Amino acid sequence: MNKPASLVPQPVFSRSFGKGQRQVLAVHCSLAHSGTWRGLATELSDEVTVTAFDMLHHGRSPNWDQRGDFQDRNVAAGQSLLTQPMDLIGHSFGATVALQMALRRPELVRSLTLIEPVFFAAAKNASLLFDLKEQNRPFTDALKAGEPMVAARLFNRMWSSGAPKWPDLPETTRAAMVRAIEIVPACDPAILTDRTGLLAPGGADGLVMATLLLHGADTNPVISAVNAGLLQHLPNASLAVIEGAGHMVPISHPAEVAAALRKFWNT
Missing domain, CATH: 1.10.10 (Arc Repressor Mutant, subunit A)
Structure with missing residues (x-):
């Protein structure tokens, strides 16, 4: 099912994969589009229904109109699709969008998976x-x-x-x-600084949902530092590493990521 997400300043394009009962919302990385989740969704097709949207300036969504903050506008777009408690997944910059979505609407996020998050402010290195x-x-x-x-x-x-x-x-x-x-x-303010105070004392206290921090073993070392930093702040977080994978792990290793998600969701 392909449709525009409404009730936001700039409606975005979204699509769904799979036929399972578990409802998942996924946010892609920069320079990609919602279709990059197809491989992972196929691995989980009998278990989940994945809804994914194209961020502004990506895929079939319109270009960002340069108003407001780029991350905030994509957070709003994602929230328009977060209509019930769902498992939320984000990759790279999409992981920073997902993190902010969870911070703002924690009651609608059943679990949170951050794959290779580029929230460099958390690296502390x-x-x-x-x-x-x-x-x-x-x-x-x-x-x-x-x-x-x-x-x-x-x-x-x-x-x-x-x-x-x-x-x-x-x-x-x-x-x-x-x-x-x-x-x-335009992503820099959201990834280089802790502009929402998430890393401040008590800033992540509302993120009590189970959270998985996942990265590839062969990724840029700064990503490991980001996940290590987030692990110290998120109340209910765990870490998983996919051997032989780099930054594009959900695309290059969908079966391994699917296995990590099954283990996480069933824990």
């Missing part, structure tokens, strides 16, 4: 954050120079471990990434 800034420099320089295709290729190369490389991607996929790349800097 100056060396790793400096390394990340240096790794980002070629991408940010290309974007500032008005070369979005180069920027998208460099960003994809930095984070696409375990996924197809730029030359192997279909032209339509590359074009979608070029479209989305311009809003990546």
